Amino acid sequence: MPSHLSADRPAAQPPGRGSVDALITQTRRLTGEVDAVRRDAQDDGTDPRGRWQRALYDLALRQLNDLHAHLAELRDGPPAAQDAPAPPPAPPGALLGRVGSAEWNLLTDEAVWSAELYQLLGRDPAAPALTLDELPSLVVEEDRPKLTAMVTDCLVDARPIDGEFQVVRPDGGVRTVHMMGEPVLDADGSTASMWAVLRDVSELRRSRRAVRETRDSLQRHRYRAQTEHRLAVELQEAVLPPRRGSLRLPHQGPRHLDIAACHLPARTSSPIGGDWYDALELSGGDTLLSVGGLTGHGPAVTSTMAMTLGALRGMAMAGTQPAQLMSWLNQLLDAGAQPALAGAVCCRYLARTRTLMWAQAGHPAPLLFRDGTGRRLHAPDGVLLGATSGAVYGQAEETLRAGDLLLLHTDALVPRDGEPADPAESAPLLDLAPRFDAAHTAQECVRVVVEEFGTSDRADDACVLVARVMP
Structure with missing residues (x-):
């Protein structure tokens, strides 16, 4: 895959392996501590505050697991070339299949996808990568204008891409994808290509939605309890x-x-x-x-x-x-x-x-x-x-x-x-x-x-x- 470099700035130097290993160790230790607290705080599901706390613990653990996987990928370096042997199936919860990358060359209309992106979108690795014009065909109809606007702003105004949309996999499953990318400029400052990293954030969004819903439920429960208490007090004081x-x-x-x-x-x-x-x-x-x-x-x-x-x-x-x-x-x-x-x-x-x-x-x-x-x-x-x-x-x-x-x-x-x-x-x-x-x-x-x-x-x-x- 072509390197993700803009012609108008030097490439960032990767961090030392030792410093990344230290971060991985800290993340692993923090994950264990959060998981231990979550187990101690288990409830029977009837208390709104307990459900809200459990949802927050689950969200924190999911984000920590993703951070651990991202750091491991950073430590191990870029993925192998596409002609390398296909990686084994990803175990449940692994990062593989949830983060992929792509680059679209505007001069040759060539698209290059990583093997992980094929897996994330459920596409046949033997099939050609979709061009920018073909990419919206994977996106749910209501999100296509959003994707089009992000790509246009990137290619025309050289703005970074940072947004989410939902894609439909061939098996009918709908996934939420977070896309981050930048234009790659040539020597005269024109946009030559665009690269992007796409991440499957479906589980993360579900966890955040669960936190939001349980928080709203807790707030409604508190408001109802406060209202009932106030009514009871006013009635008692009146009588x-x-x-x-x-x-x-x-x-x-x-x-x-x-x-x-x-x-x-x-x-x-x-x-x-x-x-x-x-x-x-x-x-x-x-x-x-x-x-x-x-x-x-x-x-x-x-x-x-x-x-x-x-x-x-x-x-x-x-x-x-x-x-x-x-x-x-x-x-x-x-x-x-x-x-x-x-x-x-x-x-x-x-x-x-x-x-x-x-x-x-x-x-x-x-x-x-x-x-x-x-x-x-x-x-x-x-x-x-x-x-x-x-x-x-x-x-x-x-x-x-x-x-x-x-x-x-x-x-x-x-x-x-x-x-x-x-x-x-x-x-x-x-x-x-x-x-x-x-x-x-x-x-x-x-x-x-x-x-x-x-x-x-x-x-x-x-x-x-x-x-x-x-x-």
């Missing part, structure tokens, strides 16, 4: 009472009860759930106190929580007692289009007699603190809301005194290691009795709970509500 400061009941204010509450988010990246707390002034000076939570996370769960809380408020305003209220909430969730399970505790405080009537549905019982000690109220019967049709719920009563403190909480407040809820889990909260006794307001008691459990590594959101009986 629940304020999280900061004492909960001020309308009209009379905290005449009978001093109430404060707090929502503690999970320390993990779990989406927001369906936990709630609520305090509502009812007719006759009674007060509704409730906490609860639906299983699951996300906007759908938060929406169901809003529906459940709205139904609870409406039935409580109508005078429904806690046990009956739980029964009707159970029917509501059981009949819903989307299956849902919820745990809840609902209390009705009668200010005239300082009586607490309450019921629970698979939920921790309220804690009562009096005179520096605390105890867990004996829980009436009750299963999770939505768990079974026609469930019957018991109701309990407790007479309170001035200064008593009632604490309601969801089961995630005190973290546990994946075990079912147990009454013994109340012990850390009951141990706070002396600190509660020294507090002057419900808000101070909530602050004590936050100081004790606010930084816990819980797997789910938690709510706590404190009500102190006023003198």
Whole structure:
């Protein structure tokens, strides 16, 4: 093959063999390190970020393998002449068959291709090399104008060629080829010939496309997760009472009860759930106190929580007692289009007699603190809301005194290691009795709970509500 030299500049000197061998060694070592990291980072294909990382590893390895092969070819020198024996078939992944070269003589209209270019394009080595006018016949129709423009710019304006196009092999396979070349000028500066190196970059483009698609998928996943989280937070904030400061009941204010509450988010990246707390002034000076939570996370769960809380408020305003209220909430969730399970505790405080009537549905019982000690109220019967049709719920009563403190909480407040809820889990909260006794307001008691459990590594959101009986 004629040498690829321009008459207006000297030939570049090849690098020393030792320096190329050193680069090959470094490339081989880097390839092994990247491959080891890729194997350690294997995932099951369900996580968008994991798929994106795997695609990037594959792309990096493919480029490193190509670099290794290019350096080996540079070290071994130019390919043999065309009349040399045909090389053996290339093993899978080898560079041979993916990089070829050609030169087109404009004065004689002669074309010379390397054996590798014949293999890359799937052409019979015995067939004559295609001229520049014939070359577009191998290119897909939509890319022919691009190839024509590149060749014209090279021959007329002496511009280097650097572009890609797709070719159709005789077997029907379509390959993406990257072509780089330059004009060869004669003594008077006219273009005498053009040489080019063509590289099959189909696998590389597929890898880059995979990286792009997985990156876009990851971005869509993140955007969807952020949008869902924002919607869930906005819905929760619109439904629940304020999280900061004492909960001020309308009209009379905290005449009978001093109430404060707090929502503690999970320390993990779990989406927001369906936990709630609520305090509502009812007719006759009674007060509704409730906490609860639906299983699951996300906007759908938060929406169901809003529906459940709205139904609870409406039935409580109508005078429904806690046990009956739980029964009707159970029917509501059981009949819903989307299956849902919820745990809840609902209390009705009668200010005239300082009586607490309450019921629970698979939920921790309220804690009562009096005179520096605390105890867990004996829980009436009750299963999770939505768990079974026609469930019957018991109701309990407790007479309170001035200064008593009632604490309601969801089961995630005190973290546990994946075990079912147990009454013994109340012990850390009951141990706070002396600190509660020294507090002057419900808000101070909530602050004590936050100081004790606010930084816990819980797997789910938690709510706590404190009500102190006023003198």
